[in-house]
Amino acid sequence: MTRPEPTEAPRRQTRQRSAVLALLEQLDGFRTAQDLHALLRERGEAVGLATVYRALQALVDDGLVDVLRGDGEAAYRRCSPVHHHHLVCRSCGRTVEVADPPVERWAARVAAEHGFADVQHQLEVFGTCAACTTAR
Amino acid sequence: MTRPEPTEAPRRQTRQRSAVLALLEQLDGFRTAQDLHALLRERGEAVGLATVYRALQALVDDGLVDVLRGDGEAAYRRCSPVHHHHLVCRSCGRTVEVADPPVERWAARVAAEHGFADVQHQLEVFGTCAACTTAR
């Protein structure tokens, strides 16, 4: 009811897509597509930039990766498939996944009060992590 | 301690900036810079696109306008200067400002638990408003 998925596209497994996912698995924090592309090249994995974008989109569609839109460029991160939010260090990018049932309920209630239906919400928390705070 | 504002730039009042702000006052919902530019031209207000961007940035810096980054393009809206969040209709763009003390506390607590300092958060709720729901 929330996700009809009419044209269930058969996803094909290729070296490039595996490489992108594998790289994301090792990283901890949000990275831009361009960053990921550069990292792959450094490691000798020859992957085109357009392909990185396509792979990331596919992963996002499959719910394996989350997107964060900072100023101008989008950042991606391997995430758990259950609904959650992020606590992101604005200095080093380290990220913690956090759940918050109260916010879910609050969003639904406020939306209902104003007559809004089919509600979604996005919540991100930014701060400076302990390591970065002491390091300065 | 939260806003040092070291180089308090003297903001100059010009016809163009007033026009942008005046237009935003009349509109209800988030609009892109390009939209605003087009609207101004329709109304006979000759304003350059670059100037619209500059004016919007200034307004955002002054806390008079809020930004929303959808896919690719940023949207702007005249908002109250107190901290709040938005309930946005994804169909017609109509927007309601909502406050939520519990979320504020929750964000602060979760951040503290993970050792994060200097915390900020962004929360937006999207849905379909009553008018758009019945109109379909």
Added chain:
DNA sequence: TGTGTTCATGAGAATCATTCTCGCATGACT
């Protein structure tokens, strides 16, 4: 109210991330 200094404007070029095009390569399935 004149006048100079300084900041703002505008047209178009430049930048930058992202997407598209299209010919070729390669998975998946028989």
Added chain:
DNA sequence: AGTCATGCGAGAATGATTCTCATGAACACA
């Protein structure tokens, strides 16, 4: 192995935003 749709790569195209720089307008002060 053979077929064939799907994915890939390089570079062009797109589209939003920012920059450049010569000109114009605000503001402070005499």
